[in-house]
Amino acid sequence: MDIIEEKDGYWYGRIFELDGCQTTFDTKEDCLKELEQVKRDYLELKLKHGDPNLFSKTIIMKKLLT
Known part of the structure; x- marks a missing residue:
């Protein structure tokens, strides 16, 4: 997880392990x-739509959630 301050005063956060999991x-x-909410929503959508790589992402998420 990475959170950085942008030049325009906004904060940008992302989770490297989860493609597209980001917010400002x-x-x-x-x-x-x-x-944190985006991370949960991301996993919920992957579970709902049957992501074939979900098992490896779930292991990563367990590490991120602890």
């Missing part, structure tokens, strides 16, 4: 909260 927000704290 006005504050670092809100960006972190939103990134």
